[in-house]
Amino acid sequence: MKMLRNAILAAAFTAGLAVAAPPAMAQTTLRVVMHSDLKILDPIWTTAYIVRNHGYMIYDTLLAQDEKGAIKPQMVEKYETSADKKTYTFTLREGLLWHDGKPVSSEDCIASIKRWAVKDSLGQKMMTYVASIDAVDAKTFTIKLKEPTGLVELGLSKPSSNVPFMMPKRVADTDPNKQIEDFTGSGPFVFVKDEWKPGDKTVYVKFDKYKPRSEPASGLTGGKIAKVDRVEWRAISDAQQAINALQKGEIDFIEAPSHDLLPTLKNDPNVTVFVSPLAKNQYVFRPNTLHKPFDNPKIRHALWYAFNQEDFLMATIGDENYIKPCKALFICDTPLASTKGMDGLLTSNAKKAQELLKEAGYDGTPVLLMHSTDLKVLTNLAPVAKSLMEKAGFKVDMQSMDWQTLVARRAKKDPPSAGGWNAFLTSWVAADVMNPISTAYVNAGCDKASFGWPCDEKLEKLRSDFASETDPAKQKAIAEEVQLRVIEYTPEIPVGEWVAPVAMRKNVKGYLTSPVPVLWNVEITK
């Protein structure tokens, strides 16, 4: 009896605490769970997506892409190109201020472009065309080119890592290889450094003096209006707990809910699951061209016949609503998308793959395939690849490891027997792989190329041609040539596209259709 009484008392005490707890936070605080915790704060120093997302909170860009991928002015009022296409003149909007209240100037932008261009691959390529960047006055600056290129607009409107965010000159003058320590931006939110607790939360408050554009928000362009007073990024690493917290109203928004938990959310009348058609991702298979057997392009080419995209997508995402088999190298439904040269490929034609392997002289050298086990969206990729490759006649040595170990190992050029590797699979945000310049795995610049180090003059020539071209129609033709060469040389293989939905409470409105998640325009209704 006493035990029962004590249990009732304990329950009453607990319930009392719940009642006595502080009231729910003000409605103008948006509580968000992003895909990971924010640890680094310099979006130029690292390419990590979470830092890019942080950048969009506090910084602004000169140009940006709308939801249809069209490039539009953002911080600039207007920009003009000379008749010979060798001089760009940018004029900043009136009233742009840094978070410390000082006006944004041409010098700030020039320093920011230069720092970005040292780190970013597209920026580096763009700078090979640039003769000079000069301030005309406080609000106007020019970029003079040695020869015409389409990379200036493409680069300055680059939507994903590294994004050319504008910073005050004193910050942008920081050595690009060192992290910045001053986080003054000119974007719609201000970073509250004192409240930044890695592993707990990151806090932003509305920048009252931000001057949004008059056009409605579209993608990353238009009026960036902060409609909440405060945004808190909460670090909830457990996927199930994030869902629980959303359903209970302890948070308002999840950037990347796990696909297998989406049915739970869809059945909750208080939650909306939103699929932005632009929030696409592309799975890719990356061979290492330095070592046997993938040092032979013909053996790599056989993979196009060994694989099919449906198997990869169903094994990882598992829901037809969120997958899209798409053979286009540069993302379906985007300007450079094409299926040219893809007939008969990615259909798991094992017989054809076996014939090609025989022709190429494959001697049974095992493929050391790295299998990352801890990131849910990647875990099942390698086992599918192994199965399909074995059916095609490859010998596969699949080695399991966590993603961070894979990241470290893929940077090694050693042979597989000495700690190196032959292949791995990963996923790209679509915004990173929409053209031949920003697509890292199409870079075939040997030592300067990304892990896997493809080395192909023909592909590099095509990439340079694309960079020098300013006519969109001709750019597309070159992109198709690039795709054909990629099929032949095989520095990578796209194995399917998928979309990442976001989940939010029903009272959260205004989330934009955008290639990367942005939180301006988002409001909490009563």
Add this chain to the structure above:
Amino acid sequence: MSMYGYLFRRLLGTIPVMLVVAVFIFLMLRLTPSDPAAIIAGDNATTEQVAQIRSQLGLNRPMIEQFFIWSGNVLTGDFGESFFFKKTVASLIGERIEPTLSLALFTILIAVLVAVPLGVLAAHRHGSWIDRIVMGFSVLGFSVPVFVVGYLLIYLFAVWLNWLPVQGYQRISEGVGGWVQRLILPSLTLSVIYIALIARMTRTSVLEVLSEDYIRTARAKGQNERTVLFRHALRNAAVPIVTVIGLGIALLIGGVVVTESVFTIPGLGRLTVDAVLARDYPTIQAVILLFSFVYVMINLAVDMLYTLLDPRIRY
């Protein structure tokens, strides 16, 4: 040997222990196939960018040189700067101590308050249904993983009954009510295994003592059963129980890692997981050193407690 002499010798003995831990942790981290520079650089980084970051972090220096730089700094109280957070490791740890300490204290408090009476009761009613229930609970408590208990409690008390928050931590400075409220579920979760452990040990120890002559004498003198159990039996059975509680506190270190992750508590356990996943060497090294030091100190404290509980024990 005097108590102080013993204490001094034990404290002196921690130095080689910590040194071995330091060398071991340092070597283990460097020998595992990982590269913090590649992680920091991100997916789009080139080999060259990764190499630049590696150089900035000093990871391209010979391992022995890295060790001497680190250990020299540690001896001056400088645990270095986190590779990721651009904060000193000391300040990172400082921010995380309160949640972990709160969780540990609550857990031990719940475990002792529940387990000791349960164990005594089971011993007193040896062979009865109460005894069987307590022992059954002990087996269950040992067998079910912490995260499963956590999810079950979350579902019951947070999602279904809506009594408690699902996750998070509120600092004590922001209100005692919220602080307690957010600690109940994680502490309950973590305490289950310790309740099982301590209840079982208490039962065994008390059962052994209950067959002693002095207990029979106490009963023969007409003392009531409560006095016999708690004043005579429990006190004489205390040494192994305190040992288990001490071990339990040390084991908590492993438990908080999981519990803090499940309940999103920004404590040292979470910091450890994040640091390991990100290969943040300075943070991992400092946290492991701290945990080892705490472990050694708890063992020392338990040894000291023996002399209070049993005056026959002398060092």
